[in-house]
Amino acid sequence: MDTEKIKIGKLMIDRNLCIGAASCIAVAPSTFELDPDNKAVLRRKAMPPTSDATARADLEDQGVDDEMLLLAAKSCPTQAIIVYDEEGKQIYP
Numbered sequence: 001m002d003t004e005k006i007k008i009g010k011l012m013i014d015r016n017l018c019i020g021a022a023s024c025i026a027v028a029p030s031t032f033e034l035d036p037d038n039k040a041v042l043r044r045k046a047m048p049p050t051s052d053a054t055a056r057a058d059l060e061d062q063g064v065d066d067e068m069l070l071l072a073a074k075s076c077p078t079q080a081i082i083v084y085d086e087e088g089k090q091i092y093p
């Protein structure tokens, strides 16, 4: 995959897959955090964090780059972070 051409449209966390390993948080702490159930959630602006599908434009940190978000997804040992492009096509995993 050519990461330079990646344009992320939305992200979501599969809570059934997430084991709370926190690799995603190590890579992109401004976007990912763990909730009280030890599942990853996405930090959003003006809304509580969620594991549900979240538009990139709703992420709290608009400065984080797509390559970093993709790297966070790739760091997940269980591939629990699903990444979609702007057309809604799944680009990872």
Ligand code: SF4
Residues within 6 Å of the ligand: 013, 017, 018, 019, 020, 021, 022, 023, 024, 025, 032, 039, 040, 075, 076, 077, 078, 079, 080, 081
């Ligand atoms: S890296 Fe994967 S398993 Fe670990 S907290 Fe993030 S989503 Fe969950």
